[in-house]
Amino acid sequence: MYGIIATWRMALEGISEAETMLEHDASAADALETAIRAVEDFEYYKSVGYGGLPNEDEEVELDAAFMDGDTLSIGAVGAIKDFANPVSVARCLSKEPVNNFLVGAGAEKYAHKHGFERKNMLTDRARTHYHNRLVEENQKASQDRELKPYAGHDTVGMVALDQQGSMAAATSTSGLFMKKAGRLGDSPVIGSGLYVDSEVGGASATGLGEDLMKGCISYEIVRRMKEGMTPQEACESAVAELDEKLKKKRSKAGDLSLIAMNNKGEWGCATNIKGFSFAVATENLKPTVYLVQFDENGKQYFEEASEEWMDNYMKTRTAPLIWK
Numbered sequence: 001m002y003g004i005i006a007t008w009r010m011a012l013e014g015i016s017e018a019e020t021m022l023e024h025d026a027s028a029a030d031a032l033e034t035a036i037r038a039v040e041d042f043e044y045y046k047s048v049g050y051g052g053l054p055n056e057d058e059e060v061e062l063d064a065a066f067m068d069g070d071t072l073s074i075g076a077v078g079a080i081k082d083f084a085n086p087v088s089v090a091r092c093l094s095k096e097p098v099n100n101f102l103v104g105a106g107a108e109k110y111a112h113k114h115g116f117e118r119k120n121m122l123t124d125r126a127r128t129h130y131h132n133r134l135v136e137e138n139q140k141a142s143q144d145r146e147l148k149p150y151a152g153h154d155t156v157g158m159v160a161l162d163q164q165g166s167m168a169a170a171t172s173t174s175g176l177f178m179k180k181a182g183r184l185g186d187s188p189v190i191g192s193g194l195y196v197d198s199e200v201g202g203a204s205a206t207g208l209g210e211d212l213m214k215g216c217i218s219y220e221i222v223r224r225m226k227e228g229m230t231p232q233e234a235c236e237s238a239v240a241e242l243d244e245k246l247k248k249k250r251s252k253a254g255d256l257s258l259i260a261m262n263n264k265g266e267w268g269c270a271t272n273i274k275g276f277s278f279a280v281a282t283e284n285l286k287p288t289v290y291l292v293q294f295d296e297n298g299k300q301y302f303e304e305a306s307e308e309w310m311d312n313y314m315k316t317r318t319a320p321l322i323w324k
Contacts, residue, residue, distance in 0.1 A: 001265040003282035004031060006158040007206040007257065009289050009305065009313050010045045011279045014038035018160065019281035028160040028168040029068060029091070036064075036087040036172050039156045043123050044317045047154035050084065051123045052174025055181050058130050060121040062174055063188040066091040069167030069198035076188035078103035079181075083111045084119040087172045090188070092116075104182065121174075128321045133178060135324045155187045157194055157204025159261045167263060169196035169204055169218075176209075185209020191219035200226045201262030203235070207273075208254025215242035221260050231260040231268030236300070239270040257292075270300065277305065 002022040004015045014035030021031040040049025047053065054060045064086035065076035075094030077086050078101070089111045093100050102110055112118065155173035171187040171194050186192035186209035193209070195218040196202030203221035205212045217238055224234035235258045246253035257271035265282050271292050281287040289305040305313075 001283050002028075002161055002163050003261055003265040003267065003280070003285075004028075004035065004158060004160040005259045005261045005267045005269075005278065005280040006035065007156055007204065007259055007278055008154055009277045009279060009310070010039055010042070010048070010154070011035065011156050011158065012287060012289055013042075014156075015158070015279050015281050016287040019287055022160070022162055023283075025163055027164070028162040028166050029066075031162065032158055032160040032168045032170050033066070033087060033091055035158055035160075036156060036170050037085050040085050040087060040172055043125065045154075045156075046126060046129065046177075046317075047174055048156050048172050049086070049174070050119065050121050051126055052121060053126050053177035054122060054130055055175075055179045055183070057181050058122070058127070059181065060126070060174055061179075061181070061183075062086040062121065062172070063184060064090040064170070064172040065188040065190060065194055066094050066170045067168065067190060067194055067196050067202075068094060069169070069196040069202060072197065074100050074190045076101040076190065077107040077111075078184045078188045080104070080107040080111065082118055082120060083108065084117040084121070087170050089114075089116055090170070101188070103184070125321060128323050129177070132321070132324045155185075155193065155204075155206040157187070157206055157259065159194075159196060159202035159204055159259065161261055161263060161265055165198060165263060167196050167198040167202050167261075169194040169202040171204055173206075186212040189213060191216045193218060195219040195222050197222055197226075198263060201231060201260060203231075203258055203260040205256070205258050207256045207271075211242075211246055211254035212256060214246065217242055217256070217258060221258060225260065225262050231262050231266050232270075233268070235260050235268040235270035239272060243272045269302070 043051035
């Protein structure tokens, strides 16, 4: 059995390539890195890699992490600038005995020393988004002129299982649009943005990092799977409990969306928002995008994305932008 699951529709092309690799006996780690890099390299996805939206200083700062489920080896980078594939830097760091989590200038020094591709990650399209956001802020009548991070937090997170039973997990993101320089969310934080143990399974998160970190939620989902829950049960119970706790203690909860897969190739997903999508492929399931829907009682269910939805998704992201 093999499989791979990922947050958001943007992962589809990457997991399709990874699924072929897994079918031909590639390792979970190699397939996962390939899949994440495909998202990082596509300039029209404005929340990951090349084309990612900048911070308030118009600089693209990227976060990524990698975890090996066999050894529990971890690697992560935060606020790294001007390197093309932060997930590959993170995986390289996971092979080091220590110094596995590097940020800012330290991460960039390491990437340069190890021959990773230097690249200006700020595209003209992302610059246009930034300019237009400034215009919108200046037009507001409010006296509060401080730039506010936008409400989307589209980290790409993945968990993979190969035919040898090995598992891996990884994340990559440019974080909040208009974030403070140096801000880190949950994505590169092991246990919050991702966690995997080949003896059990793995999970990965997307949403508001500041709230996801309050529940160490990826680790919590793996812990629940270890206790016997299915990936779906673990995701639903963990998301519901953290959502409820945040609302009780803080009066509101940010976006919380989780995907998971166990070492049998079973998978699950849960979210507290409308409009969440995820992509999954297994030995018995072609690469498929699902939309999370809610019935009248608030119970979530999955619906395969229609061709019309898929077409609109890409048209929206590649539509021309006008400099305001």
